[in-house]
Amino acid sequence: MSAGKYKSHVSLTQLNLNFQAELMKSGDSTGIKRGLTNYGDPEFSVYIRRAFAKAMGYADHELERPIIGIIDTSSGFNSCHHNFPDLIEAVKRGVLSQGGLPMVFPTISLGEMFTAPTTMMFRNLMAMDTEEMIRAQPMDGVVLLGGCDKTVPAQLMGAVSADLPAISLVAGPMVTGDYQGERLGACTDCRRFWRDYRAGVLDDGEISVVEDRLCASTGTCMVMGTASTMAALAEALGIMLPGGATPPAVMADRRRQAEATGRTIVSMIRKDLRPSRILTPNAFENAIRVLMAIGGSTNAVIHLTAIARRLGISLGLKHFNKFSDETPLLVNVKPSGEYYMEDLWKAGGIPVVMKELEDLLHGDAMTVSGTTVTDNLANTQHPPEWQEVIRTRERPLLENGGLACLFGNLAPDGAVIKRSAASPHLLEHRGRAVVFKSLDDLHNRIDAPNLPVTEESVIVLQNAGPIGGPGMPEAGYLPIPKKLLQSGVKDMVRISDARMSGTAFGTIVLHIAPEAAVGGTLALVQDGDMIELDVPRNRIELLVDESTLARRRSNLVLPEPQFQRGYGKLYIDHVQQADLGCDFDFL
Numbered sequence: 058m059s060a061g062k063y064k065s066h067v068s069l070t071q072l073n074l075n076f077q078a079e080l081m082k083s084g085d086s087t088g089i090k091r092g093l094t095n096y097g098d099p100e101f102s103v104y105i106r107r108a109f110a111k112a113m114g115y116a117d118h119e120l121e122r123p124i125i126g127i128i129d130t131s132s133g134f135n136s137c138h139h140n141f142p143d144l145i146e147a148v149k150r151g152v153l154s155q156g157g158l159p160m161v162f163p164t165i166s167l168g169e170m171f172t173a174p175t176t177m178m179f180r181n182l183m184a185m186d187t188e189e190m191i192r193a194q195p196m197d198g199v200v201l202l203g204g205c206d207k208t209v210p211a212q213l214m215g216a217v218s219a220d221l222p223a224i225s226l227v228a229g230p231m232v233t234g235d236y237q238g239e240r241l242g243a244c245t246d247c248r249r250f251w252r253d254y255r256a257g258v259l260d261d262g263e264i265s266v267v268e269d270r271l272c273a274s275t276g277t278c279m280v281m282g283t284a285s286t287m288a289a290l291a292e293a294l295g296i297m298l299p300g301g302a303t304p305p306a307v308m309a310d311r312r313r314q315a316e317a318t319g320r321t322i323v324s325m326i327r328k329d330l331r332p333s334r335i336l337t338p339n340a341f342e343n344a345i346r347v348l349m350a351i352g353g354s355t356n357a358v359i360h361l362t363a364i365a366r367r368l369g370i371s372l373g374l375k376h377f378n379k380f381s382d383e384t385p386l387l388v389n390v391k392p393s394g395e396y397y398m399e400d401l402w403k404a405g406g407i408p409v410v411m412k413e414l415e416d417l418l419h420g421d422a423m424t425v426s427g428t429t430v431t432d433n434l435a436n437t438q439h440p441p442e443w444q445e446v447i448r449t450r451e452r453p454l455l456e457n458g459g460l461a462c463l464f465g466n467l468a469p470d471g472a473v474i475k476r477s478a479a480s481p482h483l484l485e486h487r488g489r490a491v492v493f494k495s496l497d498d499l500h501n502r503i504d505a506p507n508l509p510v511t512e513e514s515v516i517v518l519q520n521a522g523p524i525g526g527p528g529m530p531e532a533g534y535l536p537i538p539k540k541l542l543q544s545g546v547k548d549m550v551r552i553s554d555a556r557m558s559g560t561a562f563g564t565i566v567l568h569i570a571p572e573a574a575v576g577g578t579l580a581l582v583q584d585g586d587m588i589e590l591d592v593p594r595n596r597i598e599l600l601v602d603e604s605t606l607a608r609r610r611s612n613l614v615l616p617e618p619q620f621q622r623g624y625g626k627l628y629i630d631h632v633q634q635a636d637l638g639c640d641f642d643f644l
């Protein structure tokens with residue numbers, strides 16, 4: 058089938074005409090000709106595809122354009138993505154202005170509060186959906202429209218594997234609410250008020266008012282939780298436009314970001330700017346620096362590892378420690394600090410953070426703009442009036458990064474703690490274990506009046522990891538027993554193989570690998586054992602002699618797999634441990 062049959066009926070810029078002519082030259086397999094449905098006759102496949110495209114009202118000249126897929130992850134079960142219809146219209150405007158043809162298509166969506174048992178169990182499913190739909194449908198580039206926690210890493214994992222020009226765009230954070238003159242943000246303040254409610258400080262009526270006001274608009278959680286962190290890291294990786302991470306969901310700036318994203322993806326096709334050219338080892342090092350400087354979510358360690366491993370780049374936990382030791386915490390946003398994402402946006406957002414870190418970054422890393430990090434930062438200023446929100450290098454919040462990875466006999470393959478959100482006096486601590494075998498056990502006994510626990514105890518949760526959870530739920534923010542809460546205890550050392558919401562705070566050790574459900578040392582801990590946490594030395598140790606541990610190991614009975622069929626079985630059979638990013642072993 059010759060391209061000449063389908064001539065453009067409108068006048069476009071010469072540049073676009075040349076570009077389209079290049080794309081659509083005879084024998085080319087771009088645009089509508091890409092990835093033909095297999096009927097055994099390629100020319101018939103093009104003809105029949107065009108006929109069905111025309112059923113949607115497309116004209117010949119439109120079908121000659123490069124096609125930009127826009128992944129719509131809006132859903133009635135995802136409050137964070139409620140502004141997507143607006144954003145999609147803005148992306149389309151940008152694509153059309155550059156001579157592209159926008160085509161919106163769905164993938165699964167993962168709304169954090171609406172998905173059981175946990176969104177993490179479905180991150181890999183969303184990554185597979187994203188990858189396969191990019192591959193299977195005729196598009197030359199793709200806009201990844203995500204936001205809520207697992208959606209951004211899932212989309213990046215899928216897009217990396219598909220390796221078509223791709224650009225990330227996020228929903229943007231919610232704006233803050235108000236309770237009795239105090240700003241409210243989901244979900245750091247959710248937890249604080251819930252803790253006060255459990256302690257009897259708030260009554261039913263007061264917690265109900267808080268519930269009404271916690272989520273003041275659509276958008277992602279407006280603290281430095283996983284969604285904000287992953288947006289910031291997408292920007293730092295160069296796979297999102299500079300300034301794209303922080304504009305709130307309801308602001309005009311968010312819509313302008315969407316329009317610019319639409320324009321940019323068309324230029325990325327021209328430059329053949331694929332994820333594999335942007336997401337280099339240097340780009341990941343830049344992202345880890347930014348992760349430390351923003352006091353980002355512990356979940357980012359898992360997600361960055363998974364994205365990097367899709368590219369054959371190995372990010373060991375020791376790597377994170379090296380960058381944490383060398384990178385100051387600069388961003389004063391909850392849960393590590395005091396402010397909210399809309400303040401970070403007003404302060405200049407991630408470009409200002411990167412400007413402060415510029416001498417530590419790889420300035421030659423390429424970005425979706427077709428320019429380097431150094432080029433992008435050339436005109437970035439750090440406004441003096443916002444230097445409480447983004448601190449200068451001379452006045453950091455902490456001299457080192459917000460996260461630390463721990464090793465020891467309790468976590469031979471590593472564990473993670475958010476030290477910036479921990480209590481300083483607990484960072485070096487010894488205490489006796491109070492062990493819960495599962496989430497059900499925790500729920501049933503944590504508030505028992507006779508629980509043998511003091512504020513020096515170390516609360517241990519087993520079987521809440523990638524397989525044991527299942528799905529490594531965000532259950533690592535283990536509740537403080539009610540009787541201690543009521544006597545004024547606000548933090549304790551808590552450890553598990555689970556994850557924790559990036560919005561949470563406390564002295565909490567997470568992601569212990571190997572997990573209890575596969576026989577990790579965590580499974581051997583018993584009530585009364587002494588545990589030593591030493592964050593300055595990156596250590597976590599179970600102070601029980603080796604012969605006792607060997608005896609316990611030989612008697613250990615692992616829990617039964619929780620799924621016998623379907624996606625659950627695929628997940629259990631193939632998910633890897635936290636230190637490997639929890640990706641499937643065949644991806």
Ligand code: FES
Binds near residue numbers: 169
């Ligand atoms: Fe979607 Fe927090 S629930 S970002």
